Amino acid sequence: MEPGIVTGQTLRPEEYFVETEPYYEPVGDEIEVFEAAWRNQLPVLLKGPTGCGKTRFMEHMAWRLKRPLITVSCHDDLTASDLVGRFLVAGGETVWVDGPLARAVRCGGICYLDEIVEARKDTTVVIHPLADDRRVLPMEKRGELLKAPPEFCLAISYNPGYQSVLKDLKQSTRQRFVALEFDYPEPELERRIVEKETGIEPELAERLVKFAHMTRNLKGSGLDEGASTRLLVQAAKLIVSGIPPVAACRAAVAQALTDDPEMLAAIHELSASLF
Amino acid sequence: MAAVPPPAARALEGEPLSAAAIEARLDEHLDLVLSSRRTAAGPARELAAFSRAEQELVLRWVAVLAAAHAELAYQFASLAPRALRLMDEAGVEAWVRQAMDTYDSAGLYPAVAALREVEAFAERARARAAGLALEEVAGVLERYVRGLGGRPLKVEAGEAPWTDTETLHLPPVLGVLGDREGNFRLYKAMAVCLWAQCWFGTWRAPLLARLREAGAEAAALYAALEALRLEARLARALPGARRELDTLAAALAVAPWPEPWPEAARRLAAPEATAADSLELALAWAGRVALPPPRPWEGPPRPEAVAAVLEARLERERRSLRRELAALAEEQRGAVPDPVRLEAAPFTLERIEDPAAPEGFTFRLELDGQPIEPPEEVRGLLTSIVQDLGEIPEEYLVPAGPGEYDAGAQPAGRDPRDVWKGMYHEEGAHLHDEWDYRRGHYRKRWCVLRELDVHPVRDGFVERTLRRHRGLVASLRRTFEALRGEDRLLRRQPEGEEVDIDALVEAYADAATGQEMTDRLFVRKRREERNIAVLFMVDMSGSTKGWINDAEREALVLLCESLETLGDRYAIYGFSGMTRKRCELYRIKRFDEPYSDEVRARISGIRPQDYTRMGVAIRHLTGMLREVEARTKLLVTLSDGKPDDFDGYRGTYGIEDTRMALVEARREGIHPFCITIDREARDYLPHLYGPANYVVVDEVRKLPFKVSDVYRKLTS
Numbered sequence: 005m006e007p008g009i010v011t012g013q014t015l016r017p018e019e020y021f022v023e024t025e026p027y028y029e030p031v032g033d034e035i036e037v038f039e040a041a042w043r044n045q046l047p048v049l050l051k052g053p054t055g056c057g058k059t060r061f062m063e064h065m066a067w068r069l070k071r072p073l074i075t076v077s078c079h080d081d082l083t084a085s086d087l088v089g090r091f092l093v094a095g096g097e098t099v100w101v102d103g104p105l106a107r108a109v110r111c112g113g114i115c116y117l118d119e120i121v122e123a124r125k126d127t128t129v130v131i132h133p134l135a136d137d138r139r140v141l142p143m144e145k146r147g148e149l150l151k152a153p154p155e156f157c158l159a160i161s162y163n164p165g166y167q168s169v170l171k172d173l174k175q176s177t178r179q180r181f182v183a184l185e186f187d188y189p190e191p192e193l194e195r196r197i198v199e200k201e202t203g204i205e206p207e208l209a210e211r212l213v214k215f216a217h218m219t220r221n222l223k224g225s226g227l228d229e230g231a232s233t234r235l236l237v238q239a240a241k242l243i244v245s246g247i248p249p250v251a252a253c254r255a256a257v258a259q260a261l262t263d264d265p266e267m268l269a270a271i272h273e274l275s276a277s278l279f
Numbered sequence: 280m281a282a283v284p285p286p287a288a289r290a291l292e293g294e295p296l297s298a299a300a301i302e303a304r305l306d307e308h309l310d311l312v313l314s315s316r317r318t319a320a321g322p323a324r325e326l327a328a329f330s331r332a333e334q335e336l337v338l339r340w341v342a343v344l345a346a347a348h349a350e351l352a353y354q355f356a357s358l359a360p361r362a363l364r365l366m367d368e369a370g371v372e373a374w375v376r377q378a379m380d381t382y383d384s385a386g387l388y389p390a391v392a393a394l395r396e397v398e399a400f401a402e403r404a405r406a407r408a409a410g411l412a413l414e415e416v417a418g419v420l421e422r423y424v425r426g427l428g429g430r431p432l433k434v435e436a437g438e439a440p441w442t443d444t445e446t447l448h449l450p451p452v453l454g455v456l457g458d459r460e461g462n463f464r465l466y467k468a469m470a471v472c473l474w475a476q477c478w479f480g481t482w483r484a485p486l487l488a489r490l491r492e493a494g495a496e497a498a499a500l501y502a503a504l505e506a507l508r509l510e511a512r513l514a515r516a517l518p519g520a521r522r523e524l525d526t527l528a529a530a531l532a533v534a535p536w537p538e539p540w541p542e543a544a545r546r547l548a549a550p551e552a553t554a555a556d557s558l559e560l561a562l563a564w565a566g567r568v569a570l571p572p573p574r575p576w577e578g579p580p581r582p583e584a585v586a587a588v589l590e591a592r593l594e595r596e597r598r599s600l601r602r603e604l605a606a607l608a609e610e611q612r613g614a615v616p617d618p619v620r621l622e623a624a625p626f627t628l629e630r631i632e633d634p635a636a637p638e639g640f641t642f643r644l645e646l647d648g649q650p651i652e653p654p655e656e657v658r659g660l661l662t663s664i665v666q667d668l669g670e671i672p673e674e675y676l677v678p679a680g681p682g683e684y685d686a687g688a689q690p691a692g693r694d695p696r697d698v699w700k701g702m703y704h705e706e707g708a709h710l711h712d713e714w715d716y717r718r719g720h721y722r723k724r725w726c727v728l729r730e731l732d733v734h735p736v737r738d739g740f741v742e743r744t745l746r747r748h749r750g751l752v753a754s755l756r757r758t759f760e761a762l763r764g765e766d767r768l769l770r771r772q773p774e775g776e777e778v779d780i781d782a783l784v785e786a787y788a789d790a791a792t793g794q795e796m797t798d799r800l801f802v803r804k805r806r807e808e809r810n811i812a813v814l815f816m817v818d819m820s821g822s823t824k825g826w827i828n829d830a831e832r833e834a835l836v837l838l839c840e841s842l843e844t845l846g847d848r849y850a851i852y853g854f855s856g857m858t859r860k861r862c863e864l865y866r867i868k869r870f871d872e873p874y875s876d877e878v879r880a881r882i883s884g885i886r887p888q889d890y891t892r893m894g895v896a897i898r899h900l901t902g903m904l905r906e907v908e909a910r911t912k913l914l915v916t917l918s919d920g921k922p923d924d925f926d927g928y929r930g931t932y933g934i935e936d937t938r939m940a941l942v943e944a945r946r947e948g949i950h951p952f953c954i955t956i957d958r959e960a961r962d963y964l965p966h967l968y969g970p971a972n973y974v975v976v977d978e979v980r981k982l983p984f985k986v987s988d989v990y991r992k993l994t995s
Contacts (some may be wrong), residue, residue: 012531058470084802085776098778217425250519270422273467277427277520 017074017104018111021066028057028064029197034184041182047135047158048142049178052186055232058161061186062116071155072113075106078123084130088143100146109134109141112155120160121173128177143241188233191217197233202240208249209276212236215253218274219261220260226267231257249279292700296334298327304338305356308345312353319353325360333363338377342671343717347382353544354391376720403452410454411462420447420466424474429518430663432474439578440469443588443673444482447473455575456530468527468576471520475509477666480554482585484593484667490582493562499570501561502580504543507536511548512637524576532573537668540571557700593667597675600660605678607657611646626676642671650714697904710897713859716935726895728862732851735880748983755987759844768802775801811994812870812909814900817916819853819865826889826979827956829917833983834917835867835882839874843986847994848909854896855888858926862895863888870907872903877967893922894936897951901944913993914944916953917986921963938967954989956982 041048042065050058059075066073076087087105091098108115120128134156135141141150160181162173189197191213198209213236220230239256243249253275258268296304302323309319326334339361345350356373362371382390393400417434424432424447437448449469453462467832476482481502490498514521529531536544543560546552573579604626628642629650642661644653653661664671710724742927745752769775779802788834790796815838817831835851842849850872852866867885868878897914904912922933941951953964964973976985 083776090776091778218428221428222422222426225431226422244589266418267422269419270426273419273423274426275519277517277523279519 018065018072018107018113020063020072020074021070022073023067025067026060026063027200028060029189029193029200029279031186031189031193034061034126035065035068037182037184038239039069042069042157045139045156046182047160047180049181049183050159050161050186051164051183052161053188053229053232054163055234056186057233058186059116059118062114062159066114069114069157071157072108072111073116074108074113075116075118076104077118078120078127080122080124083128085145087130088141089145093146095165105131105134106141106143106150109150109152109156112153114157114159117160118157119162120177121162125174128174131158131160132177132180133246135177141269146229174229188216188220188230190266194233194236198236198240201237202244204240204244211238211249212240212253215257215275215278218278219257219271222267222270224265229261231261235260250275251278283965289514293745295327295329298324301326301334301338305341308341309349309353309356311349319356322356326356329360329363333368336368336371338365340372344375344379346717347379348390350387350389351378351382351390351394354394358394358397361796362397362401363719365397366404370404373404375592376718379718379720381924382724383486383725407452408456410452410456411459411466413449413451413453413466416463416466417702417938419813420470423467424470427471427474427478428662429474429666430659432477435472440473440576441578441584442473442476442478443581443584443679445588445592449772454609461530464523465576467520468524469562471513471517472506472509472524472576475513476505478508478514480666481505481509481557481668482582482589482667483554483669484589485556485669486782487489487553487582487586489558491586493558493565497561497565498580498582500568501542501558502577503570503573504557504560505554506574506577507540507544508547508552508554511552514548515550525835528574529577534572536571538621539568565628582658589667590608592663596660596667598679600657600664600675600677603654603657603660604676607651607653608646608678610652613951626678627827628671628676636932638665638669704748709899711862711895713894714936714939716931716939726862726892728856728864728895728899730864730866730899733865733867733881733884733885735877736884737880738883739885740832741836741879744833744983745840746834748787748837751984752837753838755841756844758991759841759987769805770802771797771799772801772803773798776802777802809845809847809994811913812904812907812911813842813850813913813915813990813994814870814904815849815851816896816900816914816916817851817853818916818920819855819866819885819888820891820923821887821889822891822918823857823919828885828887830956830979830982831917832882832885834986835885836879837983838987838990839868839878839882841990843874848907850903851882852896852900853885853888855890855894856892856895857889858924859892859928860894864896864899890920890924890928891918891920892924892928893918894940895932897937897940901940901947901949904949905947912949914949915990915993916951916955918953918955918957918961920955920957934967941967952989954982954986 005184018190028122038048050061053224058229062073062075076082082264085103087103089103090103092101104112105114105115117123117131130142134152139152139156141152142148143150188194191210192211195206195209198204198212199206202209204212216233216236218229219227223230235257239249239252242252242256247255254272258271258275261271262268298320299804300418302319305319305323306313313319326337329337337356340359341352341356344355355378362374366374369520374394377400378393381393391486413434421432424434429447432442433448434448435448438449438450440450441448449466453465456462456718480911482609490501492717493501503582510521510524537543539578545558546560606654608625615781625647627648629645629647630640631643632639633641642665643650644657644661645651655879661671664675708811709728709730711726711728712721712723714720714724715722747823767874770779772779779800782797782800786800815835817835822830839849839851848870849868850870851867853867856862856867865885868874872878895914897916900914904914919928922937923929924933928936944951951968951972953960953968955964955973956976958975958977960973964975967973974985974989976982
């Protein structure tokens with residue numbers, strides 16, 4: 005990063021091609037399964053805890069398959085027209101504007117709906133016709149059907165870990181997808197990931213992974229989730245920039261995991277014992 | 280305005296009472312334990328020398344203690360002068376409370392002993408003021424060792440640091456180092472060393488047997504040698520913790536180990552050194568080498584206590600593991616366990632290298648040769664068993680046959696006195712505090728509560744009720760349907776699914792006349808979701824026998840119909856019991872259970888039981904509601920009278936405890952509400968629930984209708 009004038013780059017969603025290979029360590033056969041699903045025009049469901057690499061995997065697959073990637077982070081106000089599109093008034097006339105899902109279908113891209121359970125239940129239903137062998141997107145307002153090209157791919161993700169009774173994926177939705185399960189990688193692999201992502205010393209990476217396991221031991225006894233691989237990478241980046249490990253763990257991991265003072269103190273003591 | 284002190288305050292400021300006046304008041308309470316040779320004259324004479332305020336304090340507590348046991352009150356009166364000279368009034372009160380807690384949990388003699396230790400108590404109180412109390416940091420320490428890994432360990436107060444491999448006993452107060460931070464470091468050092476004993480195999484079952492034969496001296500040597508070995512292991516696994524030990528040793532001026540210990544330390548620091556090496560050395564050294572002075576964070580080992588805990592655990596975990604594996608096999612293969620196939624030990628363990636594990640490897644569980652991911656409980660059991668044995672014996676991997684399923688379940692007979700035998704936290708029992716208004720203090724872990732199931736009865740009661748109240752059911756359904764969240768159209772929104780034509784026409788008109796055009800041009804559909812969880816707590820005391828019980832059950836049937844229409848989450852529990860040692864909650868419907876035939880049969884099976892100890896039931900259900908995610912949480916009590924139990928839980932005591940339990944519930948964000956048929960309830964319910972949070976139903980036969988009606992009003 006250099007001082008001076010900063011200019012962001014504007015891109016249309018359908019032009020967002022991932023050009024350099026995103027770093028991804030396969031845990032099993034997920035790359036092959038995803039490719040096979042894509043060739044057979046099957047939609048894919050990624051499940052797993054937060055920060056274990058689902059989004060990175062999608063970027064990697066977009067690069068591998070050379071398709072534009074359109075990501076939608078779902079929230080509880082997300083309506084069907086937010087996905088499909090809507091009429092807007094411009095200069096005295098109504099103009100149709102495609103939503104991200106419609107754009108992805110038109111350009112044969114990959115549409116990734118992140119944390120799908122967060123969206124309202126009636127919203128999830130609009131993807132149904134796209135997610136079975138019909139592969140069409142009904143655009144009710146225009147009275148049209150949009151047929152998906154073979155290159156189009158629909159992927160959704162959800163986290164089975166923090167499921168409440170209110171946030172469950174309906175059977176009618178989940179049974180349309182090829183499901184890939186993600187979890188935190190094995191210690192050895194996780195160490196390699198932290199190392200490669202940040203350039204941290206192997207010894208420190210190993211201790212960070214051990215630290216993550218300690219926080220995962222606390223899951224259910226006061227923590228909802230243990231430290232994710234993403235948090236570890238962030239902590240490692242701070243350490244590489246010269247922050248002492250214990251301080252980095254506090255800022256990047258402990259404070260991110262909880263607000264409970266006792267739990268914070270305990271996590272802090274764990275990192276202080278490790279480093 | 281001149282302040283006029285209230286009468287009590289005037290008495291406190293008044294002249295000290297004379298010895299005779301004090302004796303007269305003591306006699307009132309101590310009558311039972313006084314005789315011609317043992318009078319209250321001595322204590323009264325000594326107390327006469329104190330101020331009026333101090334005298335009143337003593338007399339007040341004598342009255343409270345006498346209600347529990349007159350002997351305890353007598354001992355207090357005799358010791359109070361000494362206590363007053365040692366401590367301020369708050370200190371004296373803390374001392375009495377601690378004795379009362381001891382009386383509650385252990386009985387008269389330990390309580391009297393606790394009172395007699397007034398000097399020690401005062402000393403600890405002083406240390407506490409300067410140092411750090413365990414209860415302040417127990418939560419952090421418990422989480423800390425939980426995070427380090429292995430079997431969960433509890434933290435409890437004891438004299439010297441030691442562990443029985445399930446609990447870390449740490450001193451109640453530390454004041455060795457001048458400041459709180461330093462004392463916390465010392466606590467942490469104790470905790471991490473005890474954890475290391477459990478994790479790095481100091482208390483392995485095979486070693487333990489040899490150690491117990493070897494005698495006390497060898498055991499002490501063994502503990503010291505293990506401390507050396509564990510320091511080295513900590514240095515490798517938790518270098519930060521090891522550094523802190525060194526810092527502490529420097530701060531406390533700990534002398535270095537004398538010869539020949541450093542030589543032993545070098546041998547035991549080798550990565551391949553195990554507890555067995557420590558034991559060999561200890562046996563060789565017994566009678567020849569003197570013990571070094573103990574490190575401040577170490578205490579004498581207690582192999583006998585470990586052995587008792589270990590033995591019980593080995594058996595329990597073997598059974599649990601086999602049961603879990605049977606369930607796992609069934610789940611994975613989708614079939615009932617077949618005894619013939621099970622003989623073949625379908626589970627195997629594959630060793631996997633893992634430098635982080637204490638043994639250098641972990642296990643992968645395989646079923647029929649396929650690796651499987653074991654559930655949390657199984658993983659916890661495997662870890663715990665490896666901690667005890669260093670491996671998983673093959674017989675542990677044989678799933679339990681069908682006949683062995685209930686081997687670990689509750690014993691059939693429930694004798695209330697049994698609860699206090701053996702380990703106090705018996706399976707299935709929950710302990711709750713109870714508020715004693717006279718002491719202004721909780722009685723700790725006073726009530727023993729169990730969750731039981733209502734025995735389902737299929738006698739057509741529900742069908743009869745529905746038939747009888749056919750008209751009412753239909754109208755309830757209609758009212759409740761109207762309550763259900765409907766889609767609401769929000770007009771003139773800045774964003775939305777559709778164009779709001781009215782708004783658009785107006786905006787065009789505005790624009791045409793040169794005015795600013797609004798951007799609120801859309802309609803948006805939005806469902807107002809009801810986000811309510813409600814827990815019904817139904818009085819099942821003996822006094823509901825007869826038509827009250829019928830009315831309650833009918834009310835529940837109608838209520839369930841209404842709630843099913845509404846779609847709110849709800850649970851129903853009945854409560855009753857007799858004495859604090861047998862409080863019972865009867866599951867009728869859990870939150871996660873559908874309104875099934877089984878639930879209907881349970882409603883029909885509600886029968887009057889014993890007494891009404893309300894506080895403990897409210898506390899337990901509050902805990903249950905805390906776990907439920909909902910914007911609004913309701914706790915609705917259906918009752919027929921005042922709280923009342925066999926062992927003195929009545930009158931002000933019962934009401935004050937119930938009130939305190941409700942205060943606790945409100946603190947958790949729960950709205951308590953009460954529906955009662957007790958006509959005298961207006962005298963005490965406002966005090967308990969607040970002025971607007973209760974309803975008195977005058978006629979029992981109206982109850983079925985009223986309950987649903989009240990609920991509708993409450994949530995709309």
